[in-house]
Amino acid sequence: MEGFSMADQHKQNPHDEVEQQAQAALSAAKLSGQKRQLALxxxxxxxxxxxxxxxxxxxxxxxxxxxxxxxxxxxxxxVPTIALAVITTLAALGTKRDTGRIFAHAVTYTLLTTICAAAVGLALFLWLAPANLPADVIGAGASDVPGKLEGLSYYDHFLSIVPNNVLAPFVSGNVLSVMLVAAAVGLGLAFAPKTENREMLLKGIHGLQELLFTLIRALIAVLPVGILAFAAQLAAQIEAGVIIGSLGVYTAVVIGGNLIQFFVVI
Known part of the structure; x- marks a missing residue:
C-alpha cells in the first residue's frame, strides 16, 4: 500500500508542477501588463x-x-457600482451568524476613518492656508453656490439624504441617498425568506455587477486618452496664466490629505 501511494504521489507531482508553472506565468504576465499600463x-x-x-x-x-x-x-x-457593491455585500453578510458584529465593526471603522480624514484635512488646511485666492477667483466660485444653502439647518441636510422615491437618488447623483437605498435593499435581501425568487433576484444583481465591472475594465483600457486630455487641459490653463500659487497649495492639501489617509489612517 505504501508503494502504491508513493507511486500515486509521483504521478500527481508533474500535474502540480504544471499548475504552479501556469500560476507563475499568469502572475508574471499580470505584473508585466500592469507595468506597461503604468508606462502608458x-x-x-x-x-x-x-x-x-x-x-x-x-x-x-x-x-x-x-x-x-x-x-x-x-x-x-x-453610482450604480457603489449601490450594487453595498447590496451584494450586505446580502452576503446576512447569511452569516456574526452579521451584526461585522456590520457594527464596519460602521465604527467607517465613522472613525471619516473623522480622522476630516481632522487631517482641517490640520493641513490650517497649516498651509490655501484660501488666499484672488478676489475675482473667489467671487467666481461663490456665484455658483446657491443662496438658499445659508438657511439650511442640520435637520435639512439629513432630510436631503432620505429619498422620496427610488429613482431620485440615482437621477440626482446623491451618493448618500444611494447608499441609504442600497443598504436598505441589501439588508432586506439578507433577512428575506430564502425563496427561489430571492435567489433569482440576487443572481440578477450579481449579473448587473459583472456587467458594470466589464464596462469599468473597458473604460480603464481607454483611460490613457482621458489622461492625455486632462493633462492637456491643466497645462493649457497653466500656460494661459491661471493663478498657480494658491491653487497649487490647495492641490497639495488635497493630495497630501489623501496620501495621509491612505498610508497612515487606513
Missing part, C-alpha cells in the same frame, strides 16, 4: 502636458470635449 499612463500624462502647453485652440477644444466625456462616463458607472 505616464506617457499620456507627458504628451498631454506638452500638447496643452502648445495652447492650440483646436486641440484645446478637442481635449475639453474628451475630458467631459470621460468625466460623464465615470459618473455613469460610479
Amino acid at each position: 499612463w505616464i506617457a499620456a500624462l507627458i504628451v498631454g502636458g506638452i500638447l496643452g502647453w502648445a495652447n492650440v485652440p483646436a486641440l484645446n477644444d478637442l481635449f475639453s470635449f474628451i475630458a467631459t466625456v470621460f468625466t460623464r462616463l465615470f459618473q455613469f458607472v460610479a
Whole structure:
C-alpha cells in the first residue's frame, strides 16, 4: 500500500508542477501588463502636458470635449457600482451568524476613518492656508453656490439624504441617498425568506455587477486618452496664466490629505 501511494504521489507531482508553472506565468504576465499600463499612463500624462502647453485652440477644444466625456462616463458607472457593491455585500453578510458584529465593526471603522480624514484635512488646511485666492477667483466660485444653502439647518441636510422615491437618488447623483437605498435593499435581501425568487433576484444583481465591472475594465483600457486630455487641459490653463500659487497649495492639501489617509489612517 505504501508503494502504491508513493507511486500515486509521483504521478500527481508533474500535474502540480504544471499548475504552479501556469500560476507563475499568469502572475508574471499580470505584473508585466500592469507595468506597461503604468508606462502608458505616464506617457499620456507627458504628451498631454506638452500638447496643452502648445495652447492650440483646436486641440484645446478637442481635449475639453474628451475630458467631459470621460468625466460623464465615470459618473455613469460610479453610482450604480457603489449601490450594487453595498447590496451584494450586505446580502452576503446576512447569511452569516456574526452579521451584526461585522456590520457594527464596519460602521465604527467607517465613522472613525471619516473623522480622522476630516481632522487631517482641517490640520493641513490650517497649516498651509490655501484660501488666499484672488478676489475675482473667489467671487467666481461663490456665484455658483446657491443662496438658499445659508438657511439650511442640520435637520435639512439629513432630510436631503432620505429619498422620496427610488429613482431620485440615482437621477440626482446623491451618493448618500444611494447608499441609504442600497443598504436598505441589501439588508432586506439578507433577512428575506430564502425563496427561489430571492435567489433569482440576487443572481440578477450579481449579473448587473459583472456587467458594470466589464464596462469599468473597458473604460480603464481607454483611460490613457482621458489622461492625455486632462493633462492637456491643466497645462493649457497653466500656460494661459491661471493663478498657480494658491491653487497649487490647495492641490497639495488635497493630495497630501489623501496620501495621509491612505498610508497612515487606513
